[in-house]
Amino acid sequence: AQKVTQAQTEISVVEKEDVTLDCVYETRDTTYYLFWYKQPPSGELVFLIRRNSFDEQNEISGRYSWNFQKSTSSFNFTITASQVVDSAVYFCALSEAGDNYGQNFVFGPGTRLSVLP
């Protein structure tokens, strides 16, 4: 069965520091998708990025960057020059492209990031 691990339960940084959130996944499928979501204090999950298993190129979007490495089954998320507004819980998720989709969508336990002024 697929699994997503986020070993960091909570991280605290001071504003302007860089921070990396780790995500390790397990799957037997060769075709799968990885995602990151942000959950601010308001509660709604905000979609940040999707990556498919055939595209290992790293991606950068402003202060956000993602490093996908199939060799280590990791999909890490880095925030550069963190800001107080980045404080949230971040979830990594995995979806397998099997026939029974929906049930194959798994979230990690989340990492709570606190950015202190």
Place this chain on the structure above:
Amino acid sequence: DGGITQSPKYLFRKEGQNVTLSCEQNLNHDAMYWYRQDPGQGLRLIYYSQIVNDFQKGDIAEGYSVSREKKESFPLTVTSAQKNPTAFYLCASSIDVLEQFFGPGTRLTVL
């Protein structure tokens, strides 16, 4: 604007009562989901539906029921059989196995 709406935002229930949480989407997505989130915890899947008139139990379906009579709507009923219903409930929708989009959530409290 396209999106997912959930109502109410806050809901209070007396013990022994059934309550229904609303979830509507205008994204034309086939799949819809209900999750439960407890304080400081991750998401747990309650029910999901891939198409109209079909739905499947997730990991914690006991004490909950759903219906999917319309593509746009996926209401969740929290029954009196759910012994510990106080939680934050999130509804989501998606196209196939791609990213799920979430509503703003309903916070249910049992008095």
